[in-house]
Amino acid sequence: MNIAMTPTMKAIRFPTYGGPEVLQYEDVPRPIAGPGEVLVRIHAAGINPGDKNIRAGIANKQFGLTIPFPFIPGNDLSGEIAAVGPEVTAFQVGDLVYGLTMNGATYAEYATAQASQLAHKPPFMDHIQAAGVPLAALTAWQALFDHGHLEARQVVLINGASGGVGHFAVQFAKRKGARVIGVASGRNEAFLRELGVDQFIDYTATPVEKAAQNVDLVFDAVGGKHGNRLLQVLKRGGALVPIFWGEYSVEQAAAASVTIQDIAWVQPNAAQLDEIGRLIGLEHVHIHIETVLPLAEARKAHELIEGGQIRGKVVLRVAE
Ligand SMILES: NC(=O)c1ccc[n+]([C@@H]2O[C@H](COP(=O)([O-])OP(=O)(O)OC[C@H]3O[C@@H](n4cnc5c(N)ncnc54)[C@H](OP(=O)(O)O)[C@@H]3O)[C@@H](O)[C@H]2O)c1
Structure with a gap:
């Protein structure tokens, strides 16, 4: 049968x-x-x-x-x-x-x-x-490009860079020509450097806001209670794109002239998946x-x- x-x-x-x-x-x-x-x-x-x-x-x-x-x-x-x-x-x-x-x-x-x-x-x-x-790569793609409008030569900080979503986000942002700051714990430094991060921040050793500044886009794949600290790394006019719930102060953002976007919820997108598959085939993305x-x-x-x-x-x- x-x-x-x-x-x-x-x-x-x-x-x-x-x-x-x-x-x-x-x-x-x-x-x-x-x-x-x-x-x-x-x-x-x-x-x-x-x-x-x-x-x-x-x-x-x-x-x-x-x-x-x-x-x-x-x-x-x-x-x-x-x-x-x-x-x-x-x-x-x-x-x-x-x-x-x-x-x-x-x-x-x-x-x-x-x-x-x-x-x-x-x-x-x-x-x-x-x-x-699919879900992780599409989340990374949509948050960076559809919501964050990341451009070549901009600086993007990816919080949670070694996870399912983050490791795709690092590679997509590099491919775009951005300067990438990856945040994870120290055990992931070699992994993220291999994926191409220009700067690595070990959040267990250094507060992110002390190690980065003048960032155009923060991609927050961690969220939670410490979200606000990420606002401090943005330059005026910069934006934070969260993909999960986090505490971000609208007042603090307004005072710093930065934007906190709504949570970027992933959507199915076969055309974007084809493009991501193409980049994987070219070994631009692992x-x-x-x-x-x-x-x-x-x-x-x-x-x-x-x-x-x-x-x-x-x-x-x-x-x-
Ligand atoms: N909006 C959406 O549609 C959407 C889609 C997918 C996922 N999400 C959400 O996005 C989040 C990430 O998803 P994921 O699949 O990438 O998760 P994941 O695979 O579990 O990865 C989490 C990563 O975050 C790092 N991390 C943990 N605590 C951290 C901290 N305080 N600071 C910086 N990095 C930290 C970890 O690295 P270390 O081990 O080095 O700490 C780990 O590599 C989850 O909350 C998930 O629910 C949302």
Whole structure:
């Protein structure tokens, strides 16, 4: 029997908010592609801190996000088209694809996705690498260029430079011709210098505001209670683009003639993913995969990302 025809599949679900222990590996109904959608047989699924924030109820408390239980997490996938829904012309069964799907539920053997949110997986990336790209790389791209309007020869400070989003942001900003200041803990200095940062700041040893100044754009991938300190490094007319909740004083920003933008929430964008894939193919951009775990061990993956000290990406292997 064609595996794509079985009515059930393995997936990770959680029945309630909680710690990594609420994640369960279960048999669940296989989804069906609706109009404009494809069904993807997933080979690998990327893990993102947002998955943990949803699981722990943080996204619910902080942003009012509600989810139906039991809930299958995940938005990043790389795999093969198993079926196409009505009105889909861009893909055929058997095509290899990757992307950020707003349908979610990618911690599973199959997931549906809007065809328009997927891109063809380039042959030079395997599924593990490809699953690590979409959400993090698109966040970096959109925050730097769509929201931050970064230009060549500007100075950008990337806070959280060694993480999933940050390590892409460093490379995209360098590629653009910007001067890049990367902020992370000392253990990531060599990694970030290799990715091209012009200046490295170890936040555990030096306050960022003492080590940088005259910055055009701050890309804050950390947020939290110390957000305000980052305002001090901006030059007049500079801007801070956050990608998560942080405490930033509007009064302090106004006094310094700098701007605090709204949180740059990532959006699926197949054209941008094609461009990012092209840069990876040209070896202008490298994906760092820190850990690969089987789907059944998603709980362990969430334990790993809990502390926010990941270098690059964590990916779930779903199929060989
Ligand atoms: N807006 C959106 O659409 C969107 C999309 C993706 C992610 N996000 C959010 O953005 C944040 C980053 O995501 P991610 O995937 O890059 O996370 P990640 O992979 O967990 O990376 C976090 C990185 O931040 C560094 N870090 C931790 N504390 C720091 C501090 N106080 N100062 C400077 N660097 C610090 C860590 O380096 P060390 O180990 O060296 O400390 C680590 O490499 C998360 O909060 C996530 O929820 C938002």
